[in-house]
Amino acid sequence: MSLLSFGALFLFLLLFVAGWFLFSYLLSPSMEEPDGYARITGNCGDTMEIGFKVDQGRVVETHHWTDGCSVSGQCVESAARLMLDKKPCELKTINMMHIMDEVGRLPESHLHCAQLAETTIQKAVENYIATAREQGYRGGTAA
Numbered sequence: 001m002s003l004l005s006f007g008a009l010f011l012f013l014l015l016f017v018a019g020w021f022l023f024s025y026l027l028s029p030s031m032e033e034p035d036g037y038a039r040i041t042g043n044c045g046d047t048m049e050i051g052f053k054v055d056q057g058r059v060v061e062t063h064h065w066t067d068g069c070s071v072s073g074q075c076v077e078s079a080a081r082l083m084l085d086k087k088p089c090e091l092k093t094i095n096m097m098h099i100m101d102e103v104g105r106l107p108e109s110h111l112h113c114a115q116l117a118e119t120t121i122q123k124a125v126e127n128y129i130a131t132a133r134e135q136g137y138r139g140g141t142a143a
Contacts, residue, residue, distance in 0.1 A: 031063035036088070036128030042116040044068070048076045050120045052083055054128070059083050059091070071103075071110040072117075078102035079117040091125045094118065 031037075034051030041047040046068030053061040062080035066072045079099050083091055096114040100106055106114060 030065075031061065034063065035131065036124040038120050038123035038127055040116060040120045040123055042112060042119075044112055044116075046072045046113065046116060048072065048116050048120040050076065050080055050083075050117075050124045052080075052124060052128070054088060057087055059086050059088070068113065069110070071106060072113045074103045075099055075106075075113040075117040076120065079121050083121065088125060088128055091121060094121055 031051040031053065035054045037049075037051040039047060039049040046066060048068070049063070049065040051063040052059045062083050064076045064080040066076045079094065079102075082094050082098055082102055086094075096111070096118040099114040099117050100111075103114065
């Protein structure tokens with residue numbers, strides 16, 4: 001392999017990674033003004049983000065994102081799907097076992113992905129409750 005071929009291959013791979021980053025991070029739609037939101041980085045280095053909107057006492061829309069591996073992506077996507085059409089108080093009952101059941105069999109080395117998704121949900125619910133309290137004290141409607 002010549003130095004020119006190696007350089008061309010390196011440049012191609014660099015452009016591919018940059019394009020993937022643009023597609024998955026910068027161009028992914030984000031949720032405007034979510035009612036509950038959390039962004040958590042786990043011990044493994046993966047970051048997960050979950051946001052949700054509540055209408056008439058139920059979760060009607062979710063947003064999820066991760067910079068982790070495919071298993072991490074499956075877990076956060078399943079977690080967001082499990083949140084839909086639930087009351088905010090019901091979200092506290094979603095745990096890693098529910099997420100693992102939704103995803104299917106996970107490798108032992110990636111069980112922490114389901115746990116990170118659970119933690120992200122719980123922090124988003126805490127954010128929702130804190131925001132609802134704050135708005136309630138200001139004359140808004142509390143949860």
